[in-house]
Amino acid sequence: MAVLAAEGSTIDALGQFRLGHGLGEVGGSVNFTNANEIMLLAGAVILGLLFFGMKPRAIVPGRLQALAEYLYDFIYNMCVDQIGEEGKRFFPFIFTLFTFILMGNLLGLFPYFFTFTSHLVVTGALAILVIVLVTLVALRIHGLHFFSYFFPAGAPKLLAPLIIPIEILSYLSRPVSLSIRLFANMTAGHVMFEVFATFMLMLAGALGALGYALALGPLVLNIALMGFELLVAFLQAYVFAILTCIYLHDAVHLH
Amino acid sequence: MVDGEGKDEGQAGGDPRHASASFEARLAAARVRQGLDRPEPSSAKSAMPMSPIGLGLRVGVELVSALAVAVAIGYGLDRWLHTRPLFLAVFVPLGGAAGVMNVWRLVAPRGSRGRR
Structure with a gap:
């Protein structure tokens, strides 16, 4: 979340998304950013959860093991339900994608942590990865028959010059909408945090004791917003993963 | 107490199935909420205010x-x-x-x- 920055009377809502160097001097010399730090942390948290969660191998799971199993089951069922039996092959990919985005969103909610999913570069790279994979899977399974995807069966041949470009544009717009949805949701939430937090500082600074009392308003709003952002963090990771599943379903079954 | 535990172990085959069934239902509800999966168009839309x-x-x-x-x-x-x-x-x-x-x-x- 945000490092509070109320410089005079301006609201520096976007300063929190500025990239800095991570890991001190060494990080600075190799351009290791604070976003990379959180990415590594997110990976470590997931691996730690799976490793230490599954270590007891209890038949009746403890809390951590239940969480790890639930996470596994959740994604596994999503793959099988959305893609079909072939979905099992894509489970590791979807699981990695989902947990990485989820951890990025959730870790970003901690104060002084950087939200790497609020950068279009990151979400765009993930979306391009997804769409390239989907296209390669479709080409691998169906060969050149894949291109019939752009012309729905039963449509009049006369409309082909119109339908084919539209279908191709619709296909190409998938990574754009996929990345923008995640990026916009995360950015908007964190900007709102920053704005309300700055209101608190401004009120307290300008009105003294009365300002401290009035600052309770934005504080309550921010607390409510935190609950909402927890929901959004989970929901957006879920949406990203399930849309990937739907695209993979289209790639595997074509029509 | 001891009796109850013994009963639980006896039904170990049935219990997870029940849990996974309720999980399926919740997953289906979540998907409907997102508008991603519409098994019945009539019930899907009005189910969730979100x-x-x-x-x-x-x-x-x-x-x-x-x-x-x-x-x-x-x-x-x-x-x-x-x-x-x-x-x-x-x-x-x-x-x-x-x-x-x-x-x-x-x-x-x-x-x-x-x-x-």
Whole structure:
């Protein structure tokens, strides 16, 4: 979340998304950013959860093991339900994608942590990865028959010059909408945090004791917003993963 | 107490199945909420109050992203071939149509969207 920055009377809502160097001097010399730090942390948290969660191998799971199993089951069922039996092959990919985005969103909610999913570069790279994979899977399974995807069966041949470009544009717009949805949701939430937090500082600074009392308003709003952002963090990771599943379903079954 | 535990172990085969069944139901509900899976179009829409906002946001993103891709392609082709307004004028309506088609795929019930 945000490092509070109320410089005079301006609201520096976007300063929190500025990239800095991570890991001190060494990080600075190799351009290791604070976003990379959180990415590594997110990976470590997931691996730690799976490793230490599954270590007891209890038949009746403890809390951590239940969480790890639930996470596994959740994604596994999503793959099988959305893609079909072939979905099992894509489970590791979807699981990695989902947990990485989820951890990025959730870790970003901690104060002084950087939200790497609020950068279009990151979400765009993930979306391009997804769409390239989907296209390669479709080409691998169906060969050149894949291109019939752009012309729905039963449509009049006369409309082909119109339908084919539209279908191709619709296909190409998938990574754009996929990345923008995640990026916009995360950015908007964190900007709102920053704005309300700055209101608190401004009120307290300008009105003294009365300002401290009035600052309770934005504080309550921010607390409510935190609950909402927890929901959004989970929901957006879920949406990203399930849309990937739907695209993979289209790639595997074509029509 | 001891009796109850013994009973639980006896039903160990049935218990997880029950848990996974309730999980399936919740997963289905979550998917309906997101407007991603519409088994019954009648019950899906009104089930969750969260749905309209989420759907509205998604519709907006779908429309704009298709148009953005079209404008990017049109502008790029024009720059490359020095035919300034031509490809932009061709691709912008196509992008709008593609956006509308994205939205149609989003809101149409699965059976009637042309491809399954």
